[in-house]
Amino acid sequence: MSSPLRLGTRGSALAMAQSGQVAEALTAATGRPVELVEVVTAGDRSSAPVHRLGVGVFVSALRDALTAGTIDFAVHSYKDLPTAAAAGLHVAAVPPRQDPRDALVAKGGRTLAELPPGTVVGTGALRRIAQLHALGLQLEVTPIRGNIDTRLRRVLGPDADLDAVVLARAGLARIGRADAITETLDPMLMLPAPAQGALAVECRADDTDLVELLAVLDHAPSRAAVVAERALLATLEAGCSAPVAAYAELAEGDVGEEIYLRGAVISPDGTRDLRLSRTGTPADAAEIGKALAAELLDLGADSILGHDGSTGPGTQQFGSTE
Numbered sequence: 001m002s003s004p005l006r007l008g009t010r011g012s013a014l015a016m017a018q019s020g021q022v023a024e025a026l027t028a029a030t031g032r033p034v035e036l037v038e039v040v041t042a043g044d045r046s047s048a049p050v051h052r053l054g055v056g057v058f059v060s061a062l063r064d065a066l067t068a069g070t071i072d073f074a075v076h077s078y079k080d081l082p083t084a085a086a087a088g089l090h091v092a093a094v095p096p097r098q099d100p101r102d103a104l105v106a107k108g109g110r111t112l113a114e115l116p117p118g119t120v121v122g123t124g125a126l127r128r129i130a131q132l133h134a135l136g137l138q139l140e141v142t143p144i145r146g147n148i149d150t151r152l153r154r155v156l157g158p159d160a161d162l163d164a165v166v167l168a169r170a171g172l173a174r175i176g177r178a179d180a181i182t183e184t185l186d187p188m189l190m191l192p193a194p195a196q197g198a199l200a201v202e203c204r205a206d207d208t209d210l211v212e213l214l215a216v217l218d219h220a221p222s223r224a225a226v227v228a229e230r231a232l233l234a235t236l237e238a239g240c241s242a243p244v245a246a247y248a249e250l251a252e253g254d255v256g257e258e259i260y261l262r263g264a265v266i267s268p269d270g271t272r273d274l275r276l277s278r279t280g281t282p283a284d285a286a287e288i289g290k291a292l293a294a295e296l297l298d299l300g301a302d303s304i305l306g307h308d309g310s311t312g313p314g315t316q317q318f319g320s321t322e
């Protein structure tokens with residue numbers, strides 16, 4: 001028996017669950033044993049809002065451990081990965097993506113349409129805050145942070161202080177709490193974050209044996225969707241905490257497989273809401289993402305994102321209620 005591969009993981013329930021699932025799938029497919037090695041990241045240590053900590057807070061300690069050689073590979077929530085490539089590292093596999101949609105967990109089993117004006121909804125991401133405001137339902141949106149269990153407790157626990165929270169369906173499903181969901185939100189209302197629900201299995205680029213081994217976990221349609229969504233994000237020069245949404249679906253069209261990419265840039269107060277879509281072939285995934293981003297920029301996405309010197313999300317006050 002060969003020595004176990006060391007899979008670096010954060011200690012959160014979500015990270016442990018997704019690392020455990022990848023470890024099992026790899027062992028099942030290749031017979032190689034895998035051991036989990038816990039790595040603490042800056043994102044785990046701080047309770048500041050994520051858009052203040054900056055992109056990559058959950059990722060950099062894992063990448064440092066990869067580069068240093070103390071772990072062999074790592075599993076990231078793909079949406080937490082900065083769009084800039086990491087020197088010397090390689091995403092060797094994108095496993096089959098989970099349901100990328102967002103989910104509502106509301107008191108009394110309520111759906112979005114059943115939330116009365118003034119309902120206090122907690123969510124951390126500017127993208128969700130912006131889209132909740134854009135619905136025009138007079139929801140009182142409050143920024144929250146913490147791991148999934150902490151967020152659920154704020155609605156379902158004995159000291160609940162929120163009426164509802166919005167989270168990624170995939171995260172809830174991975175930690176076995178999909179039962180708490182009161183509505184899975186249609187992308188027409190709440191377009192997901194680029195790469196939401198997808199995982200990135202990363203190792204050192206020069207570890208060619210491992211690159212080859214991990215490739216058994218790769219799922220081409222999931223990779224194509226993520227490539228399109230992240231090309232859009234990168235072209236907008238936005239990170240995982242920007243009010244940018246993107247969702248690519250693959251389907252069999254008249255001329256073979258087609259990719260249908262939707263993208264949105266929404267101002268945090270919901271008053272400006274740009275949504276566009278584009279279709280093409282999966283082989284052109286990156287070009288489709290870039291082209292859709294260019295169209296959004298033509299319509300003024302820059303001023304929403306604050307790249308043109310006007311007031312953008314970076315200057316909004318979201319930290320005060322944390």
Ligand SMILES: NCc1[nH]cc(CCC(=O)O)c1CC(=O)O
Pocket residue numbers: 077078079080166167168170171172195196197198199
């Ligand atoms: N930013 C935190 C984060 N990173 C990945 C997920 C969920 C799982 C996924 O999207 O793959 C979550 C929690 C959430 O957004 O509710």
